[in-house]
Amino acid sequence: MSPLLEMNGLCLASGALPLVHGVSLSVAQGECLALVGESGSGKSLTALSILRLLPEPEVRITAGTIHLAGVDVAAGTADAACNLRGRVAGMVFQDPQSALHPCVPVGQAVAAIVRHHLQCSNAAARQRALELLKEVSIDDPARRAQQWPHQLSGGLRQRVALAMALAGNSQLLIADEPTTALDVTVQAQLLGLIAHLQRERGLAVLLISHDFGVVAAAADRVAVMQAGRIVETGSVATVLAAPQHVYTQTLLAAVPRLDAAPRSTERAQLASARSTVLVRTENLSVAFNGAAPVLQGVDLEIRTGEALLIVGESGSGKSTLLRALLALERPATGRVLWQRGEAGTQDPWALPPAALRRERAQMGMVFQDSLAAFDPRLPLRASVELPLRASGQVVDRARVDALAREVGLEPALLERFPRQLSGGQRQRVAIARALITEPSLLLLDEAVAALDVSLRAQVLTLLLELRARRSLTLVFVTHDLAVARMLADRILVMQRGRVVEAAPADVFFSGPQQPYSAELLRAVLPPDPVRARAVIAAAAL
């Protein structure tokens, strides 16, 4: 029996620029093939071409065949492929935020597709839609069907998208980064659901991902893509355990792992210096415009030289906590206290403005969105030099250039505008800006979340180096426990605006005390098929 999807020598090009060079792959009934690669590797375009959803004519198929259930999709027109969409293959995309029409109740959206494919009555379509919603494990489908997308969480929306992809009884599911925008616990549940559907329906799955944990959990076979080519294919166990191609090896090496030994070379010596408290909060609460508080009764201490990792899922208030620590958000109750040399601790909101500005120069901050963090109208050098100018120091060009080199940046790049740099380069500039006043405390808000795996590893390594060289105190906010494992001396777990657990990193990772932190830790997908499958099997229960 021939496989459901068979792609041979597919080439895609935008104008004269080739994007994908001769990709061949196949997916059989009931099998899950993962296509792994970093952003720009062409994996999404390859997936889109299967249903002829490419932004034609800007991006065209220039050569190759795509046999989907025996029909060559690449040969015909895009309209001819329309008949296969939803019937033979359905697709789920990355962003659940915008994947559904915002003005249609979700039940109605699913029913519309059912009605189109099955040519049945309205009532029958609605009935079938409810069954589909139930099949993708949505509780109380009758109530959910009445709701609008904006009333549903990201995980539920992604389930609805899944129901829409399956509404025409398609045999192949193409999932393009389906869990990237979701929290870890939700991610494990969704992958468990996909694995379940794969077994029950005999569904073939083509999974596009950049995350080896996701691949390990869901895939039977893996194809690794780099710059428009497939560099390695094989069963998931082989590829992850013994990668053949150099690129796969680099990628896998860059993945932060929970079970890796922490880079504790510097830690021993730093631990002794852990004496004075730099920043402290007492019963800190923050609320916006009378809404429910985003932070509630947070007590914490940041000590000289330590690396404190604040972890939590989206909406847990971890970014707000960071802003409150920097006196960017005014506390509703409680207070933040800064250590000021001999003067003792001080509430920043009680400081005169000039003193507050002086104190802030002792803290550096790196934001998540590196593009928004720089004034689009200023060349980057002006932004980097701003802290010096603001504190009335002499701007020494050589010093700025030296710092740029220290963070691994060509100084000439500083003459450019923010949009002209890549995300990784900009994040390095952001780190340079945070360090220009030589602060003792560096705070980072999801600073590597937007970066590709290999870049992420580079930036994290840079942080470790900087920390050792400058004896920095780090406060790092992240949702990624593997990143936390790599950096942390101490972990702070947040849930719904509260600190649920604070513990030294070693203690935490060997066995968290609180059920919520244990749940978080359990949901992390290691790049190891056996354990990753165990995780999603547990989550699907």
Place this chain on the structure above:
Amino acid sequence: MKARLWLLACIGLAALLVPLLPLADPAAVDLERALQPPSAAAWLEHGRTLPQWHGPLAGPCAALRRACFGDAQIAPLLGTDALGRCVLARIANGARISLLIALVASLASLSVGTLWGASAGLAGGRGDQLLMRGADILGALPLTFLVIFVVALLRSWRAENPESSLDQTAVLLLVTAVVSWIPAARMVRAEVLSLRSAVFVDAARLAGATPARILRQHILPNTAPVAIAAWTLTVPRILVLESFLSFLGLGVEAPGVSWGLQLRQGCDALTAVHASWWLIVFPGLALALTLLLLGSVGEALRVRLQPGGAA
């Protein structure tokens, strides 16, 4: 874009240089040649009275024109109106008034709007709510009706005090400026608010920049494009409002000329016997062309000035 800007500049320049051009007197009544259709039979004519100008530069201008063109003036190529006045000359003279009002009033309204919106955005919280609620209330009123009401009252007051310095143009300027600043204020406020909470402004605050520096270096330069866009949207709006009021007989008055007034006179002259289309088509085209150019230049400017678009 460039062509449109040049064309707009030409219209502005022509309006500015009207006293120097060999145009007929826009007020010279000649009932013998009333309602002549457009004709290109003769391009120039001689021996007619030249227009009289007032003001400090009137003498030199008249002398310069006489030196260049003698007593020649362009024949009524675009026809004449019911009183035999040259339509072309009236369009050119109307442009002066209409564009002057649009320019001055839009600048006045822009400064009010920018100031209002920027204060609201910078104040934030209660001050912002207070200022914008005021703008909301004003915006909810049928302003055109109030303007007509006020203009009518002021006309009545001027009739009582003929020696007062408040002339019709000043009234128009004042009233149109007062009612047209709200959109600009809203746009500027929204931009300032979003800039205030922008990540790079937080970064500047953390860098120890003073509020004055943040305002100077980040907020004002990034607000300028919005203010310019608001201005390019205000000019056509005021141009329409002015011609609208003049059309109703509440704007520029009879001895003066403006496009709206001219169109009104054209419509009045329309009868089943004399369908004098040129009285409407040419001033209408002048107005429409200017509005079209202003609108498209404004739109292009807005797109081009978006952050990052220039970088």
Place this chain on the structure above:
Amino acid sequence: MQHLPAVLLFVVLPCVLLWLARNAARRTQRRAALLRRAAWLPLTVLCVHGLSFLLIHAVPGGPFDDERPLPAETRAGLEARFGLDRPMLVQWAAGVSGMARGDFGPSLAHRDYSVSEVVITALPPSLLLGALALAWTLLLGIPAGVWAACRRGKAADHAVNAAIALLLALPTFVLAGLLMIPLVFQWRLLPAAGLHEPAAVLLPSLCLGLPLAAQVARLVRSGMLEALRGEWVRTLRAAGLPERRVAAGALRLAMVSVVAFLGQAAAAVLTGSLVIEQLFAIPGLGAHFVESALNRDFTLALGVVILYTALAYVLNWTADLLLPVVDPRAEVS
């Protein structure tokens, strides 16, 4: 009959508004906001009245100052009849209480009629004209926008775009003049003035509606193109829905901005009716208003301004009320 406008304005209207608010607003938060805005209506009307009253009295010229001065006793008699000899505060209080009863006093120019009577006779033609204009706006604007969006970059799109740009640059009165010349005077297809035959309302309403239709077409076109860039489009396409259904979804999203524009469109119709009614000699409210402004008939002008204030307010309010019906997300804010 005399109290009809007052009853309409202060009893029937609030009741209708409250009923609408109860039914359209599902969330209590939004319902409260809408009710609060409804409560602002009487206050706004009062403000406009007060302001206009002050302005009228700040102007020294009275309504009886014609070119030819009146004999002193005639003038005093007239002023007594219109209550102009009383102290200002008393006059204002009388004005407000009159307004509450829908009585704005006698018209100063049409001395035998009260303002209410003039308004009641003038309202029907204006309402007919306005409703037709809004109908043109939607009936012409939406299909044109959809057509242009579906044929993006093709000749049809360029044609619609050019028409939109042209219509947006033509003020109502220029458009009216340009259309009148061939249709009325050259070919005599349509009557020039009045409302004596059904065809007569065609041209004025078209002149009012066309620029707004251009606006709507532009909103629909850009709204649909914007919507088609959304991720949900790929979801629907990938699920196998035909392009026609995807376009319908995009139109659904584009309608949000159209509904949001309706309040503004209604205000534009009110404003445009001033010149159109005058040009086509339609005895509507707009024509009366302009005439009263030119004739210093301040009581009539005041009455019409108040009516228009209330009307504009209610139309805006209704557009806001309709918004969550087309856009469920609007209910949250």
